[in-house]
Amino acid sequence: MKITKVEAIPFSIPYTRPLAFASGEVHVAEHVLVRVHGEDGVVGHAEAPPRPFTYGETQGGIRAVIDTIFAPQIVGLDVLDREKIHARLDRTVGNPCAKGALDIAIWDVVGKVLGRPVTSLLGGYTDRMRVSHMVGFDDPDRTVALAQRIHETYGITTFKIKVGRRPIARDVAVCRALRAHFGDAVDLYIDGNRGWSAAEAARALRAMDDLDLLMAEELNPADDVLGRRWLVGRTAIPFFADESVSRPAEAARALLDGSATAISIKTARTGFTGSQRVLFLCEALGVDTYIGNQIDGQVGTMASLVFGAAYKGTAERAGELSNFLDMSDDLLAEPLRIEGGELRVRDLPGTGVVIDEDKLSRYRTDR
Ligand code: MUC
Ligand code: MG
Incomplete structure (x- = not known):
């Protein structure tokens, strides 16, 4: 099962109760929904929560690194060739949340292809x-x-x-x-x-x-x-x-x-x-x-x-x-x-993540 496309969709959802701690404060979840598409229309999902004050990644940066560096390196690879995928991603240092979300979305595809919960x-x-x-x-x-x-x-x-x-x-x-x-x-x-x-x-x-x-x-x-x-x-x-x-x-x-x-x-x-x-x-x-x-x-x-x-x-x-x-x-x-x-955990193939597309349309910030 080859990877055919990768999407990095920014979305923004406010907090009702902001969280404050020694290295920062969070008022709005400005995260990125990562979608990895496989052949036959299988789609894997993951969420990348940037923590600019911790790892230096931002919502815009995660989008950019996925769109311009990571996606071109992994499109066309088989989802089961995970060592190969990681060897390519690891040519670039840093960017832990962008890489983490790609990895999870790929596992979601693997679970769906095999018809088994990833857990x-x-x-x-x-x-x-x-x-x-x-x-x-x-x-x-x-x-x-x-x-x-x-x-x-x-x-x-x-x-x-x-x-x-x-x-x-x-x-x-x-x-x-x-x-x-x-x-x-x-x-x-x-x-x-x-x-x-x-x-x-x-x-x-x-x-x-x-x-x-x-x-x-x-x-x-x-x-x-x-x-x-x-x-x-x-x-x-x-x-x-x-x-x-x-x-x-x-x-x-x-x-x-x-x-x-x-x-x-x-x-x-x-x-x-x-x-x-x-x-x-x-x-x-x-x-x-x-x-x-x-x-x-x-x-x-x-x-x-x-x-x-x-x-x-x-x-x-x-x-x-x-x-x-x-x-x-x-x-x-x-x-x-x-x-x-x-x-x-949910007894579903993959990670069990099913996205509410209406909510995604409401909260995504790229359209
Ligand atoms: C935690 O455990 O530190 C705060 C910053 C971050 O990256 O995660 C949170 C929680
Ligand atoms: Mg901590």
């Missing part, structure tokens, strides 16, 4: 994942009220709290209020998006020592080479690398040089093929992973779920699969539904 082609471990909800910067009372509503409405019992503000007491107060409100009924962990120095992060962790945090993520910049190693060495909980490991080789480097003890896997930036490589590396080294959220819409969340549910290592931890709840609308014909704190 079973990848690993087939389970059909569901527990969901972790990520909360952005706010004050303690509003954060507790939001988490309580999410807990009651969707049954979610794991929360990631964005930290990295100054003074550090602001974030400590939010975490403390959540623990006081929920007691041990929820799991809590923190993500600093590189906002603190190593010394500030160490102080913050000390101030939260009694809060039973599950793990910590990117509290200070990985480029503070010795500072990061010093911090990770004195942290008693898993220290996750996220945006500092956008490729399998970076994950290997981070683990070997002691600048992380665990790895967040985001299909938005490593697709399914790169995410497999990260996961298998971590499994071989005995290192924890979890499925992170690149502030994906529902199409991207479906991909995270399809991958996360496929493997024991990723399915056993709650995955960040709920931030589409902050969007005013989305593109899936049948919206995702979180029930009892879980999301289930």
Whole structure:
């Protein structure tokens, strides 16, 4: 089955609740829907969520690199020749979200051609994942009220709290209020998006020592080479690398040089093929992973779920699969539904993504 055409369709959907964190703020989902067409009219879909402040990709840049560089290199190749496809894409450095979306859309085509759900082609471990909800910067009372509503409405019992503000007491107060409100009924962990120095992060962790945090993520910049190693060495909980490991080789480097003890896997930036490589590396080294959220819409969340549910290592931890709840609308014909704190994969060939074409017409910005 040859690839006949690739489309990169920009769309824009506002958030009802903007998400603020140490490295940026999101008010509108300005994403790209990637469509890979195969012979016989088979079409695979994926969502590329650019994070300009994290990886430097933008909506316009993702479109341009796909239209002018990647599509001409892969049109005409067989969808099963994935090593060949990746060898061509990897001639160009960077562009993780553009490459990730192409990879996922190609897997979607493969699943449809074979008539099997991609989750079973990848690993087939389970059909569901527990969901972790990520909360952005706010004050303690509003954060507790939001988490309580999410807990009651969707049954979610794991929360990631964005930290990295100054003074550090602001974030400590939010975490403390959540623990006081929920007691041990929820799991809590923190993500600093590189906002603190190593010394500030160490102080913050000390101030939260009694809060039973599950793990910590990117509290200070990985480029503070010795500072990061010093911090990770004195942290008693898993220290996750996220945006500092956008490729399998970076994950290997981070683990070997002691600048992380665990790895967040985001299909938005490593697709399914790169995410497999990260996961298998971590499994071989005995290192924890979890499925992170690149502030994906529902199409991207479906991909995270399809991958996360496929493997024991990723399915056993709650995955960040709920931030589409902050969007005013989305593109899936049948919206995702979180029930009892879980999301289930769909028993459909491919990734299970079916696009609502009316919504796509409404939100696309190229016409
Ligand atoms: C996260 O885990 O950091 C914020 C920036 C990004 O790329 O992803 C989000 C969430
Ligand atoms: Mg993160």
